[in-house]
Amino acid sequence: MIRLKTFEKKDLRKKYLILGLGNTIRGDDGIGIYLTKFLEKKFFNLADIISTEEMGLSLLDFLSPYEKAVIIDSIFTGKKDIGEIYIFKEKDFDSKQIKSNHYIGLPEISKIAKKLKIPFPKELLIIGISVEDPYTIKPELSENLKEKIPEIITKIEKLIRDFLK
Amino acid sequence: MEHRITIDPITRLEGHGKIEIFLDENGNVEKAYFVVPELRGFEIFVKGKPAEDMPIITPRICGVCPTAHHMASTKALDDLYKVEPPSPAKKLREMLYNMFMLEDHALHVYILGGPDFIVGPKAKKEERNVLGVIQKVGLEIGKKVISMRREIRELMTLLAGKVIHPAWGVPGGVTRGLKEEERKNFVKVAEKGVEFALFTLKVFKDIVLSNKEYVELIKSDTYTHKTYYMGLVDNNKKVNFYDGKIRVIDPEGKEFALFDVRDYKDHIAEHVENWTYIKFPFLKKVGWKGFIDGKDSGVYSVAPLARLNASEGMATPKAQEAYEEFYKTLGVKPVHHTLANHWARVIEMIYAAERFLELAKDPEITSDNIRNISKEIPSVGIGVVEAPRGTLIHHYETDEKGFITKANLIVATQNNAARIAMSVEKAAKGLIKNGKYDEGILNMIEMAFRAYDPCHACGTHSLPGNIPLLINIRDKRGNIIDKIKNF
Numbered sequence: 126m127i128r129l130k131t132f133e134k135k136d137l138r139k140k141y142l143i144l145g146l147g148n149t150i151r152g153d154d155g156i157g158i159y160l161t162k163f164l165e166k167k168f169f170n171l172a173d174i175i176s177t178e179e180m181g182l183s184l185l186d187f188l189s190p191y192e193k194a195v196i197i198d199s200i201f202t203g204k205k206d207i208g209e210i211y212i213f214k215e216k217d218f219d220s221k222q223i224k225s226n227h228y229i230g231l232p233e234i235s236k237i238a239k240k241l242k243i244p245f246p247k248e249l250l251i252i253g254i255s256v257e258d259p260y261t262i263k264p265e266l267s268e269n270l271k272e273k274i275p276e277i278i279t280k281i282e283k284l285i286r287d288f289l290k
Numbered sequence: 291m292e293h294r295i296t297i298d299p300i301t302r303l304e305g306h307g308k309i310e311i312f313l314d315e316n317g318n319v320e321k322a323y324f325v326v327p328e329l330r331g332f333e334i335f336v337k338g339k340p341a342e343d344m345p346i347i348t349p350r351i352c353g354v355c356p357t358a359h360h361m362a363s364t365k366a367l368d369d370l371y372k373v374e375p376p377s378p379a380k381k382l383r384e385m386l387y388n389m390f391m392l393e394d395h396a397l398h399v400y401i402l403g404g405p406d407f408i409v410g411p412k413a414k415k416e417e418r419n420v421l422g423v424i425q426k427v428g429l430e431i432g433k434k435v436i437s438m439r440r441e442i443r444e445l446m447t448l449l450a451g452k453v454i455h456p457a458w459g460v461p462g463g464v465t466r467g468l469k470e471e472e473r474k475n476f477v478k479v480a481e482k483g484v485e486f487a488l489f490t491l492k493v494f495k496d497i498v499l500s501n502k503e504y505v506e507l508i509k510s511d512t513y514t515h516k517t518y519y520m521g522l523v524d525n526n527k528k529v530n531f532y533d534g535k536i537r538v539i540d541p542e543g544k545e546f547a548l549f550d551v552r553d554y555k556d557h558i559a560e561h562v563e564n565w566t567y568i569k570f571p572f573l574k575k576v577g578w579k580g581f582i583d584g585k586d587s588g589v590y591s592v593a594p595l596a597r598l599n600a601s602e603g604m605a606t607p608k609a610q611e612a613y614e615e616f617y618k619t620l621g622v623k624p625v626h627h628t629l630a631n632h633w634a635r636v637i638e639m640i641y642a643a644e645r646f647l648e649l650a651k652d653p654e655i656t657s658d659n660i661r662n663i664s665k666e667i668p669s670v671g672i673g674v675v676e677a678p679r680g681t682l683i684h685h686y687e688t689d690e691k692g693f694i695t696k697a698n699l700i701v702a703t704q705n706n707a708a709r710i711a712m713s714v715e716k717a718a719k720g721l722i723k724n725g726k727y728d729e730g731i732l733n734m735i736e737m738a739f740r741a742y743d744p745c746h747a748c749g750t751h752s753l754p755g756n757i758p759l760l761i762n763i764r765d766k767r768g769n770i771i772d773k774i775k776n777f
Contacts, residue, residue: 150335150347150350177454178350178454179453182420182439183443183453185436186440233420233421237421237432237436240421240424240429241424241432241436243433243436262332262334262335263335
């Protein structure tokens, strides 16, 4: 079980957010949450790092106060490309249909925020990690995905640093 | 020559689902299936786990109604360890639970189901979403919806540790009470909640009930099934989300059963079909007669409409007024119109808010007496709550050390599964004629089940293993006529 961080006091909040999504008892679906554990060591002085198993409209509460946000989640492509990294920006959601429980409503959340003048990150970087099995109920990642973690971290660390510059 | 129309993915539905509609050579519907491709294997996963972990594990079935699982699980532990929580703990639990119901119902009314009615069933697909709702009801109301949800969720976090996965309910009570200095804020938010719920009823009346076309749609045969109804009721047979007995009424409104959840196996059995992983619960004493309605069929329904039908009223004043108006307007009880679920949900929002307020003001709510400790050896524990989507039962069996040996969950969407399947097929048959249909019509088929607010992330947890990536569709003779990949 991974402890989740919340930042209730505004003065403690940083400008940037790294948000890991997933469900750690649903096999590879937990990759976003596992990765935030590693990223915390690398970005603790630059961004708030939060993991959550929430989705849809609830994500607005997490994203709202930040200038920029990185979202990390599993993505199931059905191809044999485990550990492959897919990058999306907010605009991609209008044209791409992404098979993830957690993305449901993300473009709508952004539009709601704009429409209702609720603060929302000016820029989002969505990192999808291609996984083997996000559906079996088990509390660990598949072996094939575990092997790829060092490589994934190296790649996404660079992506996040470039994005948060 | 057979034609197939596929509506996939079902928009704005929690979890995954697919509808397959088969047309005959004349372009009329021969059969429509509501397929649930997701498989969870939860009961297998929890075997060998300490029972006291269940209120933390089970909410993780899905991110949609974790509080319902947390509470059903906690109550199952009370029963397992044969320990009655002290009155303040029960009140705290019920208060948190009503906060959750209010917040969850609001989400459905405005965001998931609302677009069908508030924006309109025949509006363009790109307009039928929460933005369309905001457009229709105005920015201020949109802000109110967002802020109301946020305020409730903040208080739930304060009390239960987390909104999504509370770490709060324990056998015989709760881990944290409410401090007197915190109460003021709970009362304030509850008062706002009542105002918000009453306002939602006004929105529903102004936009939905004042529109003749919508009302006709609600009452139309396409969206009508005469089934049994099930819901939890208190000692006065009024709706209660947190506790009580399970009451079942027949399609004519007569009480068919009133039982304690511990006896659920005497009343509920499950039927399996080869085209879906979801099991179809039915009333054991009536029997499974297929996907048909009427008194001779054991198909029953849960969720807001069923709860109202299965009760004799609401336990709070404004909700009772709305309840009376509901039956007076529709002119009959029980109401068999699936789409009336949306209206029933708004009435339940009022009840949840009023009950939240009553409990927040209750002098006992800030008591320190929040837990009784059990000294019993565990064996079997069964708990029930009314989840937003209907009756939710958790049944655990353990060894003498309290490790799970068997777990069975009957979730709300399962309870409704047979009626949802019937609704989808009936809607398809009523709305597609001679091969003619448009996007609005297809949305209206989706509407048939969206009214139930089904959540399939936890509806198919009862078998072990992986998600099947292939679905076989069979004809009446059981022959596979199509194979569908779900990616």
